[in-house]
């Protein structure tokens with residue numbers, strides 16, 4: 272079973288008022304959309320549907336953490352655009368989620384996926400608990416029986432071929448994908464939703480979402496800090512590889528692997544935060560299979576191990592210490608490459624450089640040193 276998650280975020284958020292569309296506004300220090308994407312990081316392939324005007328912003332925020340697709344004029348069109356990109360893939364199930372629901376609990380995602388074992392569609396919802404009235408001109412004009420009424424949430428999950436066919440057949444203007452699925456005759460199971468899974472719709476919803484996040488973080492805080500340090504000496508050559516980026520230079524770095532000193536420091540920082548030793552413990556230099564190895568193998572292993580142990584990478588900060596080559600022009604590409612390998616949003620990774628004022632071995636250009644710091648956050 273291969274799962275894809277479609278996060279629709281191509282709307283303009285008009286009801287949330289003026290300013291940036293709600294998915295790009297700040298929620299506890301990061302854009303709403305960064306929270307939403309991160310909530311699905313462990314599930315499978317993530318596709319984010321964006322307004323065509325937002326594609327560059329999306330690339331900067333999400334880097335390699337998601338595939339970006341341009342949205343349409345309605346939510347249903349946006350969803351269909353994403354579904355079409357999956358045709359011919361190995362995806363068998365899709366979860367379709369509002370980018371504006373950043374606090375989606377993992378147990379709700381799992382309940383939807385589990386229900387797809389027995390139903391072609393499944394979606395979370397909460398029973399209506401308040402009394403319902405009809406109103407006219409500010410007066411109560413009657414009551415409405417609430418028996419059997421639910422407040423619909425996302426992610427709404429479906430078997431892939433059926434929902435693609437349903438969207439293709441639908442005339443448009445559906446409130447959600449359950450409506451599209453039902454129009455095609457698909458049975459959709461209701462699974463328990465969650466009060467935290469609010470859809471940010473109006474400006475005041477941001478304060479509610481912040482409060483929920485604060486409460487969650489307070490009760491779950493398990494933050495680990497790791498540091499890493501590495502040095503590689505120069506040898507003859509015509510380029511160096513730093514944080515996954517190849518830079519022409521009049522020397523190369525000497526090492527058992529590709530000598531990517533920045534990536535090694537970062538990898539050791541992740542292992543360190545988990546008290547899991549260092550690269551040498553997981554990839555012994557005595558083992559010939561790692562000779563000349565690309566360092567992304569080490570970094571990816573450390574990041575995956577962190578995830579397996581129940582952590583997400585909060586942020587990573589790498590400093591390269593050298594007189595030459597100049598790192599500045601490559602720093603953004605380096606940070607994006609590290610983010611892609613670790614599968615974290617690009618705004619959580621920093622690469623910077625300093626000289627040592629011509630002092631010491633780095634000052635004499637005998638080699639390059641690197642230090643890295645990382646936080647791991649228990650989830």
Ligand SMILES: Nc1ccn([C@@H]2O[C@H](COP(=O)(O)OP(=O)(O)OP(=O)(O)O)[C@@H](O)[C@H]2O)c(=O)n1
Nearest residue numbers: 279280281282283284285286344345349370371
């Ligand atoms: N053409 C559209 C319209 C909506 N959405 C997405 O569908 C989700 C639910 O829609 P809603 O909350 O109504 O968002 P907006 O359409 O942005 O809000 P508004 O109606 O206030 O403008 C949002 O994540 C929104 O970005 C989308 O991807 N494409």
Ligand SMILES: C[C@](O)(CO)[C@H](O)COP(=O)(O)O
Nearest residue numbers: 369423424425446447448470
């Ligand atoms: C899909 C949805 O979130 C279900 O509650 C909702 O229908 C989409 O948002 P809107 O406010 O109805 O546009």
